[in-house]
Amino acid sequence: MSDLRDSVRKGASLCLLMALLNAPALSQAGRGDLYMSGRVLDPSGNPVAGARVKAVLDGRPNVAREAKTDGQGKWSVLYVRKGTWLLSAFTSEMTSELTEVLLNVSRRDVSLPLTRTATGILIQAKTAIYGEDYDKAVQILSWFIPNFPASREQAGALFWISYAYNQLSRGAKDRDKAVAHMDKALPFLDRLITEFPTSGWKDDAEILRIGLALELVERGQPEMAEVIERGLVNENRMEVDVKLAALDALLSLDRARAIGLISNVVFGDPDPGIRTKAVMLLGKAAGKEASALLQKAAATDKDPGVRKAAGMWLGREGF
Secondary structure, eight states, X not given: OHHHHHHHHHHHHHHHHHHHHTHHHHHHHTTOSEEEEEEEEOTTSOBOTTOEEEEEETTEEEEEEEEXXXXXXXXXXXXXXXXXXXXEEEOSSEEEOOEEEEESSOEEEEEEEEEEEHHHHHHHHHHHHHTTOHHHHHHHHHHHHHHOTTOTTXXXXXXXXXXXXXXXXXXXXXXXXXXXXXXXXXHHHHHHHHHOTTOTTHHHHHHHHHHHHHHHHHTTOGGGHHHHHHHHTOOOGGGHHHHHHHHHHHHHHOHHHHHHHHHHHHHXXXXXXXXXXXXXXXXXXXXXXXXXXXXXXXHHOSOHXXXXXXXXXXXXXXX
C-alpha cells in the first residue's frame, strides 16, 4: 500500500512538473490548435535560411506570431486560430508581398517569395516626400523601420521619417499638433545619431535636431536648449556644419553671445571655407556689431573668397 501511495505521489509530481514546463505551450494551445508552415524563397526560387516570418490575424494586430526559417527555408507557426492571417517574410534587405491566408484547417504549403527590396521601399517613401505627401511617407517608414532593423537603409529611413514629421509640423495649423509632430521626430533622430555614428546621415540628423530644438524652445520647452548647447561645444572638425547650425540657432535665443562666438570663428578658424560660412551667419545677424565685424573681415582676411563674401553682405540693404 505504501508503494502504491509513493507511486501515485511521484506520478502527480511528474504531471505537475510537466504542466509547469509546458505552461507557455498550453497557454498558446488555448488560443488555437491549428498551424501554418511553408517556405521562403529568393527571387530565383532558392530557399532562404534565417528569414523572419510574421503572421498577424487580420483586424487583430495584437494577435501575432513570428518564426524563422531553417536551413531549407522552411518555417512553421503553431497554435493559431481560425481566421484570415496576413503573412510577410523578411530578410535584412528584402521582403515578400503581404500574403493573405484563410485558415480553416492547418496549412503546410504557404510559399513566401521575396520580391521587394528595402531600397525600393525607401524609394517609395522618398517619392512620397518629394511629392509632399508626408503622411504617406510616415506610414511607409513607420512600417519599414521595425521590419528592417539590420538593413543598410535603416539610417536613411530614420532621417526621412524625422524629416517628414518636421514637414508635417510646419504645415500644421494647430500649435499642439505641430509640437506633437516635432516630438515624434526627435526619438528617430536620437536613434540615428546614437546607433549610426559613422553614417553619412548623422550630420544631417544633428542639424535637423538643432532646428527642431530651437522651434520647441520658442514654443515653451526651454529644456530643449541643451541640444543647441551640445552643438556649440562640438569641436569635431568633420562636423563643423553642426556647430554652425547651433550658432545659427543661438542667434534667435541669445544674439549677443552668438555674435561673439561667430566672431571667434571668422577671425580664428584656419579653414577659409568655414570662415566664409561664419561670415554668412554674421550677415544673417545684421546690426551694428555684425556690420563692424564684416568690415574687419572684408579688410583683413587673408583669403580673397572670405573678403568677397564679407563685402557682399556689407553691400546688402540693412548694413
